[in-house]
Amino acid sequence: MNFSALLQAFDQSSNATVTIPPEWAQGRAGYGGLVAALVLRGMRSSLSDARPVRSLAITFVGPVQPGEPVQVQTEILRAGRAVTQVLGRAVQNGQTMCIVQGSFGAGRESSVNVVAEPAPEAPAAADCQRTPYVEGMMPNFLRYFDTRWTFGDYPCTNSRKREMGGWMRFDETFEHFDEVHLVGLVDVWPPAVLPHLKERAPASSLTWTIEFVQPQPAIGVDDWLLYKATIEHARDGYGHCAAMVWNKTGELVAISRQTIAVFG
Numbered sequence: 235m236n237f238s239a240l241l242q243a244f245d246q247s248s249n250a251t252v253t254i255p256p257e258w259a260q261g262r263a264g265y266g267g268l269v270a271a272l273v274l275r276g277m278r279s280s281l282s283d284a285r286p287v288r289s290l291a292i293t294f295v296g297p298v299q300p301g302e303p304v305q306v307q308t309e310i311l312r313a314g315r316a317v318t319q320v321l322g323r324a325v326q327n328g329q330t331m332c333i334v335q336g337s338f339g340a341g342r343e344s345s346v347n348v349v350a351e352p353a354p355e356a357p358a359a360a361d362c363q364r365t366p367y368v369e370g371m372m373p374n375f376l377r378y379f380d381t382r383w384t385f386g387d388y389p390c391t392n393s394r395k396r397e398m399g400g401w402m403r404f405d406e407t408f409e410h411f412d413e414v415h416l417v418g419l420v421d422v423w424p425p426a427v428l429p430h431l432k433e434r435a436p437a438s439s440l441t442w443t444i445e446f447v448q449p450q451p452a453i454g455v456d457d458w459l460l461y462k463a464t465i466e467h468a469r470d471g472y473g474h475c476a477a478m479v480w481n482k483t484g485e486l487v488a489i490s491r492q493t494i495a496v497f498g
Contacts, residue, residue: 236378236406237418241275250276250306254298258375263297265375266439267421271414273322273334276306285318285338287413292442293333298326316340341448350486356384359401359458379422380405385462389428398426399461399477408455413446416488419459420444420479425494426463427473435498443491451485458482471496
């Protein structure tokens with residue numbers, strides 16, 4: 235089941251429940267970007283109006299087990315005149331596995347208008363080699379994505395570079411592309427601290443915050459997006475990384491930040 239099929243299965247379920255297949259596994263857990271995207275999908279359906287999502291604060295409490303049903307539960311914490319605060323949970327076997335606190339806010343007139351910094355220089359995606367998917371060596375979910383490395387080094391290469399990333403897109407075409415798809419896509423990159431390892435070791439995101447530029451810049455159904463992450467600090471088995479995402483014309487689309495636990 236590709237991303238579209240999983241969203242359709244979720245939308246058609248009677249109680250916001252879906253089972254993540256083993257091919258969407260990330261080690262022993264389901265792919266975190268998919269879990270967060272499903273929770274956002276459920277949060278959106280709980281809104282009474284179409285306020286755009288401004289930010290998501292995501293905490294991965296425990297690993298979602300592939301092959302077992304996971305249910306999305308939502309709660310409106312407050313619906314103000316401009317901003318609605320929504321709490322979403324991914325629950326499996328009666329336990330909360332992921333918590334998402336989302337802020338959905340309508341636009342307003344303001345004298346503050348600051349344009350984003352331009353996107354970094356990068357070779358065109360067509361001129362970059364696709365990251366190969368090697369079954370058994372890479373997380374299962376990577377088969378559904380096309381990534382092209384342009385910044386930094388691959389994981390477990392004993393690199394000392396702070397930056398990592400490149401071009402990314404799903405390996406499928408959608409009828410439309412929105413923030414739910416963006417959440418499912420951004421998490422495809424490994425934590426930026428992994429290239430600093432000499433050999434493979436477990437790592438997982440503790441928290442993930444993603445902020446969306448609104449109105450959302452145009453993203454085509456099969457467009458490339460450019461991702462660049464920077465390590466801000468790493469020590470004692472934890473890393474702090476910030477990343478930015480641009481569309482193919484260089485417009486800023488989203489800002490992402492992660493706290494990562496590294497067991498190596």
